[in-house]
Amino acid sequence: MVERGTIRVKKGLAEMQKGGVIMDVTTPEQAKIAQEAGAVAVMALERVPADIRAAGGVARMADPEVIKKIMDAVSIPVMAKVRIGHFVEAQIIEALGVDYIDESEVLTPADGLYHIDKKEFTVPFVCGARDLGEALRRIGEGAAMVRTKGEPGTGNVVEAVRHMRLIMGQIRKVCSLREDELMAEAKSLGAPFELLKEVKRMGKVPVVNFAAGGIATPADAALMMQLGSDGVFVGSGIFKSKDPESRAKSIVEATLNYDDPHILAEVSRGLGEAMTGIEISTLKEEERMQARGL
Amino acid sequence: MKIGVLAVQGAVSEHIVILKKCGVEGVPVKRKEDFSALDALIIPGGESTTMGRLVKKFNLDKKIIKMAQEGKPVYGTCAGMVLMAAEIEGEHPHLKLIDICVLRNAFGRQNESFETDLTVSLWGDKPFRGVFIRSPIVVRAGPSVEILSFFEDKIAAVRQGNLLATSFHPELTEDERFHRLLIDAAGKTLKKVKHN
Numbered sequence: 001m002v003e004r005g006t007i008r009v010k011k012g013l014a015e016m017q018k019g020g021v022i023m024d025v026t027t028p029e030q031a032k033i034a035q036e037a038g039a040v041a042v043m044a045l046e047r048v049p050a051d052i053r054a055a056g057g058v059a060r061m062a063d064p065e066v067i068k069k070i071m072d073a074v075s076i077p078v079m080a081k082v083r084i085g086h087f088v089e090a091q092i093i094e095a096l097g098v099d100y101i102d103e104s105e106v107l108t109p110a111d112g113l114y115h116i117d118k119k120e121f122t123v124p125f126v127c128g129a130r131d132l133g134e135a136l137r138r139i140g141e142g143a144a145m146v147r148t149k150g151e152p153g154t155g156n157v158v159e160a161v162r163h164m165r166l167i168m169g170q171i172r173k174v175c176s177l178r179e180d181e182l183m184a185e186a187k188s189l190g191a192p193f194e195l196l197k198e199v200k201r202m203g204k205v206p207v208v209n210f211a212a213g214g215i216a217t218p219a220d221a222a223l224m225m226q227l228g229s230d231g232v233f234v235g236s237g238i239f240k241s242k243d244p245e246s247r248a249k250s251i252v253e254a255t256l257n258y259d260d261p262h263i264l265a266e267v268s269r270g271l272g273e274a275m276t277g278i279e280i281s282t283l284k285e286e287e288r289m290q291a292r293g294l
Numbered sequence: 295m296k297i298g299v300l301a302v303q304g305a306v307s308e309h310i311v312i313l314k315k316c317g318v319e320g321v322p323v324k325r326k327e328d329f330s331a332l333d334a335l336i337i338p339g340g341e342s343t344t345m346g347r348l349v350k351k352f353n354l355d356k357k358i359i360k361m362a363q364e365g366k367p368v369y370g371t372c373a374g375m376v377l378m379a380a381e382i383e384g385e386h387p388h389l390k391l392i393d394i395c396v397l398r399n400a401f402g403r404q405n406e407s408f409e410t411d412l413t414v415s416l417w418g419d420k421p422f423r424g425v426f427i428r429s430p431i432v433v434r435a436g437p438s439v440e441i442l443s444f445f446e447d448k449i450a451a452v453r454q455g456n457l458l459a460t461s462f463h464p465e466l467t468e469d470e471r472f473h474r475l476l477i478d479a480a481g482k483t484l485k486k487v488k489h490n
Contacts, residue, residue: 002410009407012305012427012466016339016373019303038348040303040341075398076341077428099404099428122405256302256324256348 005122007144013077013100013124014145014208017041017231021221021252022210024048024235026066028073030244037248041077041100043233044070049106049153050236050275053287059107061089064096071097079126084293085111087120094123100145101125103138105292106152106235115293118142128212130163130290132170133189135205140192146205148229149290150213153236155277157220159290160213164227167205174199213290216241216274218254218267225258242272295480298323298332300358302348304340304373308465312473329357334367334480337374339427339463342398345373346388355389362391365486367456367479369472375459376430383433392454393436400431400448400461412462414443414451414471422469424450424462431461456483 003009020040025031031042046062047055061082071078077099082089084103089110093101103116105128118125119142128149129135135146148167150160170189174196177185182200186193198206211224212233221232232255234248241247250267257263285291299309301322313320313336320336323329335358337345349355362368368391370378377388381395401407407428411421424445432449435441443451443460451460451472456479464472 002408004405004408006409008425008466009409009427012425012463013404013407015305015308015466016341016427018305018307018340019301020341020344035343038344040344071403076343077404094405097403097405124404252344252348253351256352260325 010124010144011207014126017077017145017210018208019256020231021255022079022231022233023238023248024233025070025239028069030239031070031073031078033245034238034248035074035076037245038252039076039248040231041079042070042074043079043081043102043235044098045081048236048239049289050155050240051153052106053153053289061086061093061107064092067093067096067098081107082116083107084109085114085116087116090116090121094121098123103127103143105149105289109292115141118144126210128290129167130294131166131189132174132199132205133191134294135167135209136189136191136195136199139195139205139207143207145208145210147210147212147233150211150215151280151283152213152289154214154280154283155216155237155240155275156280157214157216157223158280160211160215160224161227163213164211164224164229167209168228171199171204175203216277218250218264218271221251222254222258222264225255231255236275240275247271247274295319295333295477295484296321296331297334297336297476297480298329299336299338300324300345300349300354300374302340302352302354303344304338305463305465306338309336309338309473312465312470313477316470316473316477318477324352324354326353326357329354329361332361332366333484334369334476335361336476337368337370337377338465339372339374342373342376342388345377349377349388358389359391362457365456365483367458367476367483369458369476371460371463371465372427372429375461378457378459380436381434392452392457392459393439394432394452394459395434396430396461397433398430399428401426401429404428410445412443412445412450416442416475417471422464422471423467425466426462429461
């Protein structure tokens, strides 16, 4: 008997992406540049997060036409974003045959209380998280992969660093606890108890955990890898820079050689200007995408 | 015995865990100097376009080809199989180690990924759980290639001397039999070298 959409098959695709870079693209041409540079997947969007931020208003899933064209242009997996809680957008994206859905805070949430029941889908989901409790809640809902939220579209890595350090620190703490202390910890983290036990057993988040939200340079990517990320998402950082082709390649090479400063120095040379960043403290509370969908 | 797992990208740790369960040291290899003193190599699943580009860029392709030429066992799963193939349908091949032609993403996109029980010729009627994730399939196999398993009428596992390739992912299961096959081959090669 052939079984599709099993937990193993969904988590498995994320395992295959480890050590890789997933890049936001808005056109078939950009998708080809990303694939050529060595991206392990592309995120098909109408606008990159920096432009979504600038445009304001309600950000929704991309036009299926845009996604379909990108799917036809490359042989690597294609991901697409849906609004938090918008399970019909997810049904549409699944019907298109997209390989992975990102239930993303970059888009305007469609539900102020509930996320999508991701177990109902054959296609796997990735979700953002700011701490371990949030990551485990998303996994409890069926996410097969998680990522830091960071602060999308800012080109400022500080929030991704904060989220990754927090998650890693919370994992270390869980591992040091006695069995009889786990329930209280689950309560304090707002984490499903069974999944917290899994974290203690495995010494890690029970699914693949990428960094995302503000990564703009090869050094940023290597920083996130040294902090323990399984891989990185680069949103606006590539196609908002002066020379996307070289930057894409060098971020891929930096993600592989994250622990070798000599290679990092080599691949960081002569890339031209990075995207203009935003200092987080200049953002108003309501402009912070990371606070959406906890 | 030391078995390397090519660590340019992909599911590296899963192979190291299963090697450990078999009582063998598995080490991630991503630089040229990591290849010394390896008795065998695993090329894991990942994205073959990414892995292919990176092994070439950092000159690891020559190291892998040299290992295979020296008769050391090499085992590729999924993208690893694509990297080892002599031909890839519609694309340039990478390492050209095994006389097979593969078709990438042969079943389609992720929604078509699946798991199922397979019959492997070496192990009679004891099934092997095949996990196929955007998997390739072998569309042509040369005369020196032994076919170990089919999914329906499609070739899913092959062996050519000390080279082994599966379009599915044993490292995502608890079943150690393919890894033991590699370890046994590495043991025999070691013995031969010592004998000479």
